Amino acid sequence: MIGPFIVLGIRADATEREIRDRYLALVRKYPPALDPNRFQLVQRAYEAVRTPQARVETELFAAVRCGSFDQGIQDLERAATCRWKAPGLREILDAEE
Amino acid sequence: MARRRRRKKKQGRRVSAPQLVDQAVAQIAQGHGRQALGLLRRAKFKGAPEARMSGPLHVAWLLRASELVSNGLASEAEAARNAAAAYELGTNGRSLMAKALPKLVGGLPVKDAFEIYARYRRTNPAHPGAEAKLANLLVVERSWEHAAVLAEDSDFARDAAVMASAVVPLDLGNWEQGREILEPIGEVSAFWPWRAWCDVMVALEGNDGKAIRKGLKAIPSGFPLRSAVKALRRAWKRGGSAGAVRRTSMDVLLGADRMAISGAAAFLRHAVNGGRPAVIARAVDRFARAIDPIDPIATRLQIVQLLAAETSEEQALDVCAHLKPSVGIDKVSLRLDVQHLGRKRPETSDLVAINQFLATIESYFPEDRDQQIARGKILLYVAVGIDQWDTVMAELILESLWDGDPLSSIVGDRHEDMMANIGQPNRLRRFFLEQSIEADPTSADAHQKLVEAIRQDSYAPKMDLIRAYEYYATSLPEDPEPWIALAELRLRSRAYRKAETALKKAHEFAGADDRVVRLRGISLILAGQTNIHAKRFPLATKDLASAMAIATLETEPIIRAWDTIRRYLETDDATLREACEKALEGATLSVRTEALCFLNPPCKFGRFTLPLSKSETTLLNVLLDNAVASMCSSQPEYLHQLAEEFPSVFAIVTVPAAKPRAMDTRWARVLRFVPTSSMFPVFLAVFDSSSLRNLKALRSELPRRLAHTRDRNRRLLLLLYLCTARYLLNERRADYRLWRLAENIRFDQEKLLKQSAKRLAGTAQVKEVPPLAQALTSLDFSGLGGFSQGG
Numbered sequence: 001m002i003g004p005f006i007v008l009g010i011r012a013d014a015t016e017r018e019i020r021d022r023y024l025a026l027v028r029k030y031p032p033a034l035d036p037n038r039f040q041l042v043q044r045a046y047e048a049v050r051t052p053q054a055r056v057e058t059e060l061f062a063a064v065r066c067g068s069f070d071q072g073i074q075d076l077e078r079a080a081t082c083r084w085k086a087p088g089l090r091e092i093l094d095a096e097e
Numbered sequence: 098m099a100r101r102r103r104r105k106k107k108q109g110r111r112v113s114a115p116q117l118v119d120q121a122v123a124q125i126a127q128g129h130g131r132q133a134l135g136l137l138r139r140a141k142f143k144g145a146p147e148a149r150m151s152g153p154l155h156v157a158w159l160l161r162a163s164e165l166v167s168n169g170l171a172s173e174a175e176a177a178r179n180a181a182a183a184y185e186l187g188t189n190g191r192s193l194m195a196k197a198l199p200k201l202v203g204g205l206p207v208k209d210a211f212e213i214y215a216r217y218r219r220t221n222p223a224h225p226g227a228e229a230k231l232a233n234l235l236v237v238e239r240s241w242e243h244a245a246v247l248a249e250d251s252d253f254a255r256d257a258a259v260m261a262s263a264v265v266p267l268d269l270g271n272w273e274q275g276r277e278i279l280e281p282i283g284e285v286s287a288f289w290p291w292r293a294w295c296d297v298m299v300a301l302e303g304n305d306g307k308a309i310r311k312g313l314k315a316i317p318s319g320f321p322l323r324s325a326v327k328a329l330r331r332a333w334k335r336g337g338s339a340g341a342v343r344r345t346s347m348d349v350l351l352g353a354d355r356m357a358i359s360g361a362a363a364f365l366r367h368a369v370n371g372g373r374p375a376v377i378a379r380a381v382d383r384f385a386r387a388i389d390p391i392d393p394i395a396t397r398l399q400i401v402q403l404l405a406a407e408t409s410e411e412q413a414l415d416v417c418a419h420l421k422p423s424v425g426i427d428k429v430s431l432r433l434d435v436q437h438l439g440r441k442r443p444e445t446s447d448l449v450a451i452n453q454f455l456a457t458i459e460s461y462f463p464e465d466r467d468q469q470i471a472r473g474k475i476l477l478y479v480a481v482g483i484d485q486w487d488t489v490m491a492e493l494i495l496e497s498l499w500d501g502d503p504l505s506s507i508v509g510d511r512h513e514d515m516m517a518n519i520g521q522p523n524r525l526r527r528f529f530l531e532q533s534i535e536a537d538p539t540s541a542d543a544h545q546k547l548v549e550a551i552r553q554d555s556y557a558p559k560m561d562l563i564r565a566y567e568y569y570a571t572s573l574p575e576d577p578e579p580w581i582a583l584a585e586l587r588l589r590s591r592a593y594r595k596a597e598t599a600l601k602k603a604h605e606f607a608g609a610d611d612r613v614v615r616l617r618g619i620s621l622i623l624a625g626q627t628n629i630h631a632k633r634f635p636l637a638t639k640d641l642a643s644a645m646a647i648a649t650l651e652t653e654p655i656i657r658a659w660d661t662i663r664r665y666l667e668t669d670d671a672t673l674r675e676a677c678e679k680a681l682e683g684a685t686l687s688v689r690t691e692a693l694c695f696l697n698p699p700c701k702f703g704r705f706t707l708p709l710s711k712s713e714t715t716l717l718n719v720l721l722d723n724a725v726a727s728m729c730s731s732q733p734e735y736l737h738q739l740a741e742e743f744p745s746v747f748a749i750v751t752v753p754a755a756k757p758r759a760m761d762t763r764w765a766r767v768l769r770f771v772p773t774s775s776m777f778p779v780f781l782a783v784f785d786s787s788s789l790r791n792l793k794a795l796r797s798e799l800p801r802r803l804a805h806t807r808d809r810n811r812r813l814l815l816l817l818y819l820c821t822a823r824y825l826l827n828e829r830r831a832d833y834r835l836w837r838l839a840e841n842i843r844f845d846q847e848k849l850l851k852q853s854a855k856r857l858a859g860t861a862q863v864k865e866v867p868p869l870a871q872a873l874t875s876l877d878f879s880g881l882g883g884f885s886q887g888g
Binding site for chain 2: 005012068095
């Protein structure tokens with residue numbers, strides 16, 4: 001697991017409350033029934049930073065656990081791009097204005 | 098300059114009225130209403146004929162109204178429309194209207210635009226340019242009802258209805274579904290650009306650059322989503338985005354930056370393959386900025402860590418030297434050491450890294466809590482790594498500790514003690530695990546490893562394990578695991594009250610856990626047993642009643658059995674038999690037999706032996722005989738249950754061999770009553786018993802069964818059992834019979850015979866004759882000759 005903060009879209013010094021709030025917001029945005037892959041990614045990211053133990057563990061050894069360099073870069077890429085969700089037509093029209 | 102202006106004015110004065118009208122018509126064709134009106138006013142002043150002016154004036158006023166609407170002057174636009182109504186369109190105005198129509202409908206309110214177009218359509222064919230504008234207006238404004246002014250059977254009205262039904266999924270971002278709905282819209286339709294946009298969005302979701310580019314080509318210049326199209330064209334242009342990462346709000350909305358991230362990742366991979374630190378540093382920086390433009394430092398560190406894992410720490414540090422600005426780089430070296438530690442088990446050389454980490458931990462983690470956790474984690478790694486150390490390595494490591502090192506201060510006074518235990522890595526591991534728990538008592542991982550280490554240490558007192566679990570439970574009270582383990586330990590040491598306390602806690606945090614329910618049942622059964630043993634029958638009744646309340650399918654028979662025992666022991670001798678029989682009558686068949694098996698000495702129940710006298714034992718044996726006999730006569734279909742093993746839950750309180758031993762002397766009586774459908778398990782149990790009498794009974798029973806069996810497969814198995822029994826009873830030519838049987842079976846029966854022979858080979862009596870067991874396993878009886886001849 002790499003880049004849990006990137007997946008969740010929060011800063012590395014976020015408080016537990018902020019992490020939880022953000023997680024719940026993302027879960028509401030990507031419910032498991034509609035988007036299981038993204039939900040799983042968010043879930044894994046949250047698990048990696050949920051408790052102080054998990055956070056320190058991730059800080060120390062996350063890079064080791066993600067396998068090869070290519071795999072790690074791919075994970076980072078996926079973590080950064082997974083936050084994007086195709087907007088609706090109304091949303092695009094509003095942005096045009 | 099002044100002369101030129103005067104000359105121009107003079108030329109202007111020379112323009113005739115028809116020329117002015119022509120110029121106005123040209124302006125109308127270009128969609129310039131205000132200029133056209135000015136020219137027409139001048140033409141009117143110069144006396145242009147009214148008939149020629151009427152059409153252009155009508156169109157010019159409408160155009161002006163359209164311009165005023167787009168400038169937000171609604172009332173002025175209304176006046177312009179009224180002015181237009183004062184002029185007739187006329188023949189010459191119609192062709193003019195066709196030219197100005199797209200501009201006209203594009204600027205007017207939807208309702209007016211549709212009315213004008215509907216009026217136009219009454220006498221003219223469809224106007225693609227105007228329809229495209231109207232289609233865009235409809236989608237943007239969602240005023241689908243205005244399309245009703247057009248003829249229902251027109252292509253435009255039909256396509257508008259399709260588009261209206263697709264808008265809901267499109268607004269929700271469900272582009273795939275929207276595209277399916279828009280499938281009937283053809284390339285000539287005014288709504289075609291919207292369908293093309295759907296294709297683009299679907300391709301965007303699938304990161305399909307080729308399809309995105311193809312879709313974007315189909316979108317005309319006047320499409321309302323101008324900046325969206327522009328953002329996508331920029332992001333997905335052929336060859337990818339190589340320049341700096343730009344992020345407009347539209348870029349973010351459309352995820353256009355994903356292309357930049359992919360480009361940066363490709364550049365980074367390429368740079369790493371090249372191996373030049375300066376280039377790699379630039380690529381790392383670019384990728385980190387693409388991932389997180391606001392705070393790229395953390396991402397940069399992660400990439401450097403990955404790089405160190407892929408290449409070497411030295412190269413990663415070389416890259417660090419080229420990274421600018423150098424914020425956070427000072428931590429990289431330390432992080433690399435820790436990473437190295439996590440990648441492989443600690444060795445002597447890693448002590449430097451461990452010591453360095455422990456010494457600088459404060460600078461690495463600003464929060465005290467995080468420091469404790471990190472210290473605990475590192476010591477846990479040391480403890481886990483000890484498994485890999487041999488004695489020499491352990492000695493080297495302990496000797497290489499320097500005074501003043503953090504690790505040395507942790508070992509402290511225990512150094513000599515540890516050197517004495519150098520040959521027992523489990524003790525060293527236990528020491529470091531204890532230190533890890535001391536640093537971070539909330540680490541479940543460390544607690545689990547510690548109890549595991551204590552369990553593996555055969556010399557460790559049992560109390561150490563209990564204390565470790567107690568500390569685990571205190572440190573992590575919401576974790577049910579230590580409570581469950583404590584309950585089990587307490588049960589084993591017959592501390593039922595303490596076991597119950599632990600189980601209550603376990604129940605609080607994991608009430609639905611099967612292990613908790615099972616342990617609670619066993620705890621109550623064991624408490625009941627102890628109370629029966631001490632003749633505290635009211636307490637035993639209460640315990641067994643509580644156990645019954647949470648009984649499972651597996652524990653229910655055992656509870657009923659113990660309740661029967663309690664009733665039996667509670668009753669006076671005179672009525673003993675009657676009471677027992679009465680108690681057993683009410684029980685189910687399996688409970689009855691199992692209860693009786695329990696009561697049959699020398700069965701032992703874990704550490705308990707029932708306090709039965711000789712007379713009681715005799716009496717219970719009679720009861721068991723009666724139960725078996727009654728089963729044979731009334732419910733023979735359940736007789737095969739006698740051959741089954743006790744359920745696994747009985748293992749904790751019974752000796753596994755208890756039941757077969759209880760039945761050993763009774764199989765001969767059962768054989769005749771077993772129905773054909775369930776005879777084989779019972780016959781196998783006979784082969785498993787140690788009594789020769791049983792085997793002889795089976796030998797006489799098998800020919801009788803054979804005479805009444807027509808089924809080909811059953812006959813084959815009965816023959817196999819018969820030949821085996823004959824061989825075991827040392828009859829003449831038994832080996833030859835077995836050989837004949839194996840030689841003459843049909844091809845389709847071979848598998849069945851093999852399976853049965855293998856099971857037969859595993860029974861106790863057959864195992865005592867290894868050549869037979871071997872022959873049955875391999876289904877090769879050619880080597881058995883010597884036995885029968887010699888025997």
